[in-house]
Amino acid sequence: MQGAGESHPAIGADDYDFPPEFAEVGRQAGLAIVAKSMARAEGFQHPAMPAFWDEPRPPAVIEQAQANAAQLMQPTTTGQMNAAPMTTGRGIDFPPGLVGEAAQYIYHAAFRPVPEIALAAAITLMAGVCGRSYCTPFLDDGMNLYVVVLAKTGVGKEGATTGIDNLVSAIRPQFPTVDDFIGPAAFASGQGLLRTLDEKPCFVSVLGEFGKTLRQLTDARANSAERMLTKVLLDCYNKSGRNKVLRPMAYSDVVKNTGLIHAPSVTILGESTPEAFFDGLDVGNVEDGLIPRFIVIEFPGDVPESNWTPMLAPPQSLRDRFAALVAKAMTTRASIVRDTVAQTEDAKALLLAFEREARIATSSASGPAAQIWNRAFQNAARLASVVAVGCNYAAPVITPQIADWAIALVRRSVARLLQRFETGDVGHGDGKQFADLKRIVADYFKHDPATLERLKVDPRMAKDKIIPYRYFMQRAAALSSFKNDKQGATPAFKRAVQSMLDSGMLCEVGKMDLRSRYQYSGIAYGIGKHW
Known part of the structure; x- marks a missing residue:
């Protein structure tokens, strides 16, 4: 495994589990990743491309695919392979470093590839692993994230779970306890979540049908277990930082009592259709603070073309870097000592300018708008910190590029929520x-x-x-x-x-x-x- 300052070797065809015919294409090109590019004709593009075998490809197209792949896999001198950002054409790019590389892989591993889904999966997986090992540069805040990805039925939201499972499975032989960073697929109650945190203080949970869950949690007729779950989710968002604790809860039945949990880091990836998610919103559940904690990433398109040549396993270089991050997180799992993510002066200026923008918006707005802006800076700082850790887990630094990317993603999420409330396109009635x-x-x-x-x-x-x-x-x-x-x-x-x-x-x-x-x-x- 390579450290900072070393270049990564060129990636070979054996790093990928392609069907034999496609692996051979990759060998002939000199880069295994070009097997995917040639098979799809246009390389790392979106939307999905026509299949390789549909028609002969001119030499110029193959050469361009090779050039695209070579550019994407350029080694760096920082010990991290910075994947070139993939643009969705909708204002969302993949960030540099491990988050972007994981997103690239999850996208190409999906049967129905959607960049927004791949990005949400990569962000939350990384936050789920390292959320308790570092603090942001601001207020010793933790790095856990609440993210919801929205897409129509049948679009391919299951690609997030598939990609996460593949990455975890790839390093499980080396780190059998990596599954400690993967949480339950549903939370039945606040008490159940607390008991999970007793065993796994840092994890990511992928929650399917999240729109329905949200509606149950925010319903005026919610039962005591659902109300307690809402309370615990509200608390956990803020309790992952340095010297933070989640206090015990006592019940009449002492068997149900919970203990003191130091810096619990719960990261959530909720999956939903736009209709189910926004139908569960109203002014009340925005003002109670749960919804503003979420970063909303939405794919507005229809079902993408199927990917008949998915990347079945992550490349060895990605496995190595993900394994190194997991090893780092495991060494700090039992410690209350955290590393603080650094930032350049230019990055700090960008983030503080966004904090001022969010603060002014919160003060000047009323109703849901004020609450929606309330967590914007906190989410941007956490996002930027997660990406910085992915670029260099040994000495993470938020750069202006990373700060810009995080701010843009959060600003887009805020705008989407505001638009829905301004048009009345939320809740019922x-x-x-x-x-x-x-x-x-x-x-x-x-x-x-x-x-x-x-x-x-x-x-x-x-x-x-x-x-x-x-x-x-x-x-x-x-x-x-x-x-x-x-x-x-x-x-x-x-x-x-x-x-x-x-x-x-x-x-x-x-x-x-x-x-x-x-x-x-x-x-x-x-x-x-x-x-």
């Missing part, structure tokens, strides 16, 4: 239904003529900005804000539409016009002056 109808209308006008005909809508109506009642109603009835309305989906829909008519956002189109122009005999709506 009239505001949510109103926002859902606006989204239905916007999506309707994006359909091409073939899709409209399949939906039994005359394309001429869409072209003229007219929405048939039947289409409108069917789309609304499928959404939880209408399905779960106490009065039923149809009355809720009619009530919401009437509100739009009364406000001038919609107008009802005359039936004679509908029959003469479109041979349509039902009800339809046009866009009003106040849309």
Whole structure:
């Protein structure tokens, strides 16, 4: 295993577990990673690329793939192989160092590769391992993170768990106790979480269907176990720093009593659909502080092209660096002494400027906006520290590049939450239904003529900005804000539409016009002056 100041050797084809035919392509290119690039024709690009065997590839394409791979795998002199950032085209890049390299691997190991999912998995895995071994440069804060990744059903959120499991499995023969850094897949109660922390004081848990969990935790009818879990999650976020402790809890049944836990570090990766997650939000659960603790990473796209040549195992160089970080975390696991992540003066200036921005926003805003900004600086400092540790665990330093990246990711998360609250597109009730109808209308006008005909809508109506009642109603009835309305989906829909008519956002189109122009005999709506 190499230390700081040493270059990493070139990566060979044997570092990857490719099928034989693809491994041979990699050997011919001189870099095993190019097997993936050539097989997908375009290298490390997004969205997913056409399969290698679909058609012959010109020599120029193969040469470009080789160049892409060679650039990505350039060794450095700092003992860390800094993967070139992969851009999603949506303002999110992979960071330098081990976090970025792990994200690259998780992306290429997924059957349905999505950069946002890979990034969320890499961030939380690293925080789950090293969150208790270091402190941020600010207030001796710990480095555990709460992250939720949002994507539509079927997009490939399971790729996060697969990638994490593969990385952990790769070093398990060397470090059998690496599983101590992996927490339970669900928390049944606050007491259960505390008992897990007694055994595993630092871990990451991947929580599937997190939107449903969130809704249960924040429901006014939540039971005592769920309310206690919310309290413990709130406490754990702040208790991972130097000299912090989670105090014991006493019960009438002494068997259930918990002990003192020094600096517990709980990192969460929640997986959810946008609808399930935002349906569980309201002003109340933002103001209690749980939601502002989360960094929201959302993939807005549809199901990506399947990856038929996944990278089945991480490269040896990535295994070595991940194993070195795990070894470091294991040596400090039983110690209350922490290393503090350093920062350059320029990085410090960037982070403090963001702290001022967040502080002003918190002071000047009201309602949910103030709370959403409240943890922004803390999350940015933790993110930057995790990335810095991944770049050099022996002497981590936050650079301006790392600070910029962390701030951008957190700012994007804040903006997403603010947008939802500003449009009323959260929780349940009239505001949510109103926002859902606006989204239905916007999506309707994006359909091409073939899709409209399949939906039994005359394309001429869409072209003229007219929405048939039947289409409108069917789309609304499928959404939880209408399905779960106490009065039923149809009355809720009619009530919401009437509100739009009364406000001038919609107008009802005359039936004679509908029959003469479109041979349509039902009800339809046009866009009003106040849309």
